[in-house]
Amino acid sequence: MSVRSEKTIVDIAEELNLSVSTVSRALNDHPNISAKTKDRVKKMARKLGYRPNAMAAGLRNNKSKTIGLIVPRISMFYPATISTIIQNKLMEYGYNLIICQSNDSLEQEIALANTLYSARVDGLAVSATLYTTDFSHFDIFKQQNIPLVFFDRVPTKDYNVKVIKGDDFLGGFLATEHLIEQGCKDIVHISGPLTCNLYKERLAGYKEALQKYKQPFKKPRVFFHELTRENAWATAEKIFSQKPIPDGIFATNDTTAITLLEYCRKNGINVPEECKIVGYSNDPRTEIVTPAITSVDQYPATMGERIVAALMDLIQAKHPPAYRHSQEIVPIQLIARESSAGASKKKK
Structure with missing residues (x-):
């Protein structure tokens, strides 16, 4: 041949x-x-x-016109929507996007960071794994003055980078407050691992709402695990196997909320009459299940646009990026639906 x-x-x-x-x-x-x-x-x-030969051209002018993006799982609604917005917006600036998924593996995240550095990306946006607490594998980008932005899942300690995140404390507070306002007095909270900033802050919001309305915080009513369908189903079995059953559940993602709704339907537990449910992310599926599920909208389109704006500001700056901690908050909104006996309302 x-x-x-x-x-x-x-x-x-x-x-x-x-x-x-x-x-x-x-x-x-x-x-x-x-x-x-x-x-x-x-x-x-x-x-x-x-x-x-774009690579050869990039070597000549020291620009690849390519941005790297690392997300936990491209199959999830929130990162998938953000990835689409980022790609579309970058094209307006003449940049291409390399999308990588870590599958929530720290080992894979480290390998991907090295691969994207070797690919000479002009900038990198990262939503970290659930278990990333040491971010030193991204140090090389800072050392070489390559723009670096973390979003959604971000360093919990100052790492001297640009951070763009949702208002997860407020989201946790509003979700819990809404259930309390609907008459709930025994609210379960289902959280992801506390190594991740999202779940620390949503848990803090849950606790703050309980304290404001003088409801006790009960450790046995809080569950921590990766928020998969399988884990949600196992947790539902634990929750509803004992009496009394809770009258409200705040689940910190919509996959968990939808799974809880399915469990209740199969086991004769009426939602919202016996147990009210609130999810998080406003996944489109929450509107088409019956009853439709109350959720917290994170505005992924806004997040994607702000990530691109931050990267372009850093890339187009006349001087190398000054690496210092700066934080930008994307607003959230509670969308009340039938699963919590709320009419279709929005609460900021």
Whole structure:
């Protein structure tokens, strides 16, 4: 089998009897090259199967025009929506996006950070794993003045980077307050691991609401685990196997809330009459189940837009980025639906 010969701009120049510099300028839409010549060059490039070598160009100008993105799982509604917004907005600036998922593995996150650094990305946006507490594998980006932004799941201690996150404390407070206002006096909280900032802050909001309304905090009514369907079902079995059953549940993601609703339906527990449920993220599925589930909207589109704006500010700055801790908060909103006996209301 013969090895395929990669065509270059030299081949295009020879075919058209043009200089290599003219071909290069035509391919890059240089204003000094006529439209007729540009058209001839681009047609020949297509005919020969020419592929521009973006990596070589990047080495010459020290810019890859590529941004790296690390998210926990692309299958989840929130990071999937953010990834789409980031890609679309970056294209407006002429940048491409490399999307990587860590699968909530710290080992994979470290490997991905190294891979993206080697790929010479011009900037990196990261939503960390549930278990990332040491962020030193990202130090190389700071040392080399490569713009670095953390979002959603972010360092819990100052790491001297740009941080963009939701108002998770307020989200936890509003979700719990809403259940209390609906008459709940025994509210279960289902949380993710407290190594992650999201769940620390949502738990703090839950506790604050209980304290405000003079309801006791009960440790046995709080559960911690990865918020998968399987774990949610196992927790539901624990919760409802003992009497009395809780009259309210605040689940810190919608997969858990939907699973709880399914468990209640299969076991003859009426929602919201016997137990009210609130989720988190406003996943589109929460609107189409019956009853529709109250949830906290995190505005992923706003998050994606702010991530791109922060990266572009850092990339376009005249001086290398000054690495210091700065935090930007994306607002949240409680969307009340039938699972908590609320009419369709929004509460900020």
